[in-house]
Amino acid sequence: MMNAFDLLVIGGGINGAGIARDAVGRGLSTCLVERGDLAGGTSSNSSKLVHGGLRYLEHYEFRLVREALAEREVLLRIAPHIVWPMRFVLPHRAEMRPRWLIRAGLFLYDHLARRVSLPGAESVDFRKHPFGAPLSPAIANGFAYSDCWVEDSRLVVLNAKDAARRGASIRTRTSFVDAAREAEGWTVRLRAENGTEETLRCKALVNAAGPWVMAAQDQTHAARAGNVRLIRGSHIVLPALYEGEQAYILQNDDRRVVFVIPYQGRFSLVGTTDVPHEGDAATAHCTPEEAEYLCAAVSRQFRRPVTPDQVVWSYSGVRPLYDDGTDDPSAITRDYVLKLDEAGAPLLSIYGGKITTYRRLAEEAVEKIGHALGREAPAWTAGATLPGGEFGGRDLAGYEAEIATRYPWLPAPLRARLVRAYGSEVPALLGEAASMADLGQDHGAGLTQREVDWLQREEWARTAEDILWRRSRLGLHMTPAQREAFGKAI
Template identity: 75%
Template sequence: MQDRFDLLVIGGGINGAGIARDAQGRGLSTCLVERGDLGGATSSASSKLIHGGLRYLEQYEFRLVREALAEREVLLRIAPHIVWPMRFVLPHRPEMRPRWMIRAGLFLYDHLARRVSLPGAEGIALRRHPYGAPLREEITDAFAYSDCWVEDSRLVVLNARDAAARGAAVLVRTEFLGAERDAGGWTCRLRDAAGGERQVRARALVNAAGPWVMQAQAAARATARDRVRLVRGSHIVLPALYQGEQAYILQNDDRRVVFVIPYEGRFSLIGTTDVPHAGDAREARCSPEEAAYLCAAVGRQFRRAPDPSEVVWTYSGVRPLHDDGADNPSAVTRDYVLKADAPPGAAPLLTVYGGKITTYRRLAEEAVGRIGAALGRAGTPWTGTAPLPGGEFGGCDLPGFEAEAARRHPWLPPAMLRRMVRAYGSELDAVLDGATSLAGLGEAFGAGLTGRELAWLVEREWARTAEDVLWRRSRLGLHMDAAGQARLRAALGEAAVTAAR
């Protein structure tokens, strides 16, 4: 691998991967370094939503909401296999926000940005509508509006894959140890998983280390003028609480909102919390208090109150929010802030604070524009129209593409086909690699995962461990039994050795 680059990006979450893709596509030779797995922290622990943020309107963050709403349409175009529309039901509780306020907010939500593919908001009489079935009888009215679902960790991987396909170096399990700056650039020290150290030169650095942004600043010996606030968002997964593809957004008594989202076919995903986090973000866990809080929030409005004993899985992510001085963690801005550190005659450093997954592409576009300008090669923005890997549907929508895939591969079980289309999109045939039967896909680990798919994940998507495969490249950890997971771990032990060679 080369040891000189225009740009080195620290952090393989959604912001780092998006910046690496954009920069490489503009002709800046780019190296992306990630200490663990791609999307291994905050970016795989989101609420899985591409949304404008309805509640941010109350905080007057109109620019953030407008930008996020516009990005829904962009991401639906460039990644239709992993981003798809979802209808959200907002039950009305008169003791909370008044009806006029909700109507006004939804009107703004529908009109702040151009809406092409998503239906607008509407009022619903719940006693005559299927959406009312899970809700308490006394809740008679609701509003419905549209946002989008995203496979968050796959969005990270696909950005990294596209960056690599365009020539970027993507180094996972590679730690950024530090850097020395001079007029011509940065000398960066890296350490791989085996403990080997190396140096690379880069004309510019981008610090997109997320919860570890301040540590990366210190390692680069940069002056940290801004700070982040670490806020933990926890989610719980329960057996499905209702039938249907709709999600619910519940106004809680503390004026926060809690989402209840259909998940993985037979579960409900509930989140999120906003709790100040102390300590290493890698140790973030959903506390019993957070699980109880989420269950209680649902129980206030659903006919059946879930109990924490029913939880089958939890996950937590730590949001590195730009510290704007707000007292309430829920009120801290979710907007991103980019700060340049480039003293006269010195190589540039750009640090990313905050941000949300919905606006990652716009963040990357702005970051690369600023770094490119500092290097005298700003280039032209391009990511708004270029599909991510698997996103070339040839004019079809997702149901149409899935139906065509079923005609080509009638031997694939419907549930397996649906999952693979929503993971690989137009790359499905490349993943199957000419197979015409289940037997042709190699070892069956369970839950529809086969040796052929595993080889793709290891060879093309940097998967190295069972956790990478089961909880980030997919969510098959919810479906695969212990015996299948043991066989997978054994196979990955061999695959990781082969890949390392």
Template identity: 70%
Template sequence: MRDAFDLLVVGGGINGCGIARDAAGRGLSVLLVEKGDLGGATSSASSKLIHGGLRYLEHWEFRLVREALAEREVMLRIAPHVARPMRFVLPHRPEMRPRWMIRAGLFLYDHLARRVSLPGAEAIATRTHPYGAPLKPEITAAFAYSDCWVDDARLVVLNAKDAARRGAEIAVRTAFLGATPEAGAWTCRLRAADGAERTVRARAIANAGGPWALRVLEAAGAPARCTLRLVRGSHIVLPALYEGEQAYILQNDDGRVVFVIPYEGRFSLVGTTDVPHEGDPGAAACSAEEAAYLCAAVSRQFRRQIDPAEVVWSYAGVRPLYDDGARDPSAVTRDYVLSLDRGGENGPPLLNVYGGKLTTYRRLSEEALAKLAPPLGFSAARPWTATAPLPGGDLGAAGLSGFEAAQVRRYPWLPPETLRRLCRAYGTEMDALLAGASGMAALGRDFGAGLTERELDWLRREEWARRAEDVLWRRSKLGLHLAPAARAAVAAWFGEASQAAVAGKAEPAGV
């Protein structure tokens, strides 16, 4: 085990894993540490969207929207197994934003960045178009436009996997205790889950602690040069509210928007809220008030009236937004700020990541490496991550549909739902997972919903899964499909005495 690195990345969320991947691909020696699980906090508690942020146009954030829109095409190119196009329906209510404003916003949305694979916006008559079926009869007009859905937790893991294949060390369940600048580098103290401590040297630190970024600064003895607004975004999962693959973006009476998204085949995902969060970000949970708010937002425009008692699962993540002084949490910028500090006068570099969103993580990572290039003495002139597929993403010209058809012929013994899930979780790595198997019996114990012992072993060996919740609620969402006894059996397979993971209880990721 080496004890000296070019770069120590603190935080295993999407930004930390993206920075580690980009740095390793440029030939830097990289160590990433994460106190909990990869993507165990904010990065797996999102709305699962790669989107430009239509509502950000109202706040004049054109650069952020343009950058995010361009990233949709990049994600479809490098991760076509975990990202896919989705059509969004925006019902029009005369008492809300006027129709001319929506048309103008959608025109900008379609033209701010180059669109290759996504169809443009259109107006629809809800009384005759299938998209209008779930909506109340008094809603007679709507607009449809394109964005993308992504499996957020798997996107995090895929970036970590690619970083590791390019030489990075990924250390989960490893806490960052502190760092001291010494002789032009950082001496960093780490502690593993078993209590063992380790000291490493790093020429630079990238602070991607998310909601814990200021704690990382404190542990490194560095001053905080900004403040963060911690905003909780909660989501609820309901039995499917309608048929079809389209999503809905609902204008709420308070000016916010609420998404309703098809989820896991049998459910609808509804979110999100924007509530100031106090206390430990790792303890964030959807409150009864937030669940009622989301249900009311849907009931206001859907024919079906939603009761909070129908909620089958909920989750919440804390977004660490750069404090730009906005009074309304919904108006706080979703843009990111990168600050390069020094450990004392002429000391080693400490790069701090403030804010950001899932969609723009790859661009953020490129900019982070550009800032680190001068002090670390490497060239940032050749960005590479926009064209290199993430693990499993090399599906070929036929795309996901062609790949799935080929896998049906290759594995006729796999149940259709399981085959589809494996294709969309692992892409071309599915063949390595199933290597040598000619039937379900060869995959070991079946825990239900197609989750087998072979897959659990793969996730533990190849994807750093250490607990049942890592699998059931992040790398897959099979916790929604398994009975409590089956979830308990998965926990037992991991040797867990605690049953917290069985219920999908989130744990603090820390620093």
């Protein structure tokens, strides 16, 4: 008998995973298909920020900024292990934006949405404040404000995990081939990694394929409801450029901004570029020109210049921005657009979006689908903690202290990393282990066989790349020999 669902979601990025979670929680039987790994595209290659988008104020995108600022508080509450506050330092360059304009923008940023847990903006004298230590002596003052950091690919996995626990079918390494539309539903053809094909039925279809949204649209044989502009954002990782947990937001000569963010304890993450991308998004990579651009932006304002030969890793994500006709890539709206086609069974296409507002996008998407199907139900995700985020009233530090007491044999760096990655699921991961030896082989950088087994069993990880570069980022901390050996072992 053919499998049947209320909803089929195409795409296992942050939007697809968020929609699947929201939909199944409202009583819709849901299936998500992803042709590769969860977060295998744009959603693991972001700047890893939950932020309102300070620079979007210059483009008068007040609704987007307000919504994003409000979502910071929601995500801090529902995923406190993978989302945390970060202070951003904005050096002032007189030849760029005037001080009054920045001060006005930061005032708006602090007050467009209600702040609960984040401190407001302040002026900073870099000649007296430690924030000035890495900066060029020519930069005497600036500002500091608050935003948040997120483990982007883990956010996707946790949404998918919660969806699965609520009854959704999550199918990775499964391609959407095509769909035939009738008045009462869709007949969909899927293809597994081994070439096996399956046909299933669904009442509604959501196209959340990200950079591949237009290709998926064509495979539905429905009329195109919009278009996207593919914009590549490249990032470089350098040995840590300074001490401290603060990030820097640098005003570049072309009026774009470049972030410099503490990364993985030993590195600095620098990004991003805004370059039109041609061809398949899967081919995206940081070009030598982009690496040079990012290094120059840092060197212009930091005491110590950096050069591309210092880059230890780079990555690129392709943003599928809704094509609003704007010529300047940096001015294209970062807002999302949802297009519902009801010329037969419902088809909802997702254009644009950003990781910060994924939950609101999902709410709106499921409301549209629920209305089209006559299956409306209340929104619920704003108050529902993601897997690992339930600390029993404690903060992250308090929970880590409890883990230290419960597992005194865990080395402090490993304990901190596990709590950051898995939160309140750490005891389930460790099981009955009473020593490091009980966790099995250490593959390098503290990655034990127990953790590998967990990632494969609980989080759809299959390959070395899934584990080293998406679920954990431990590839950065391993030697080439360790990475090679792990690739052969898995």
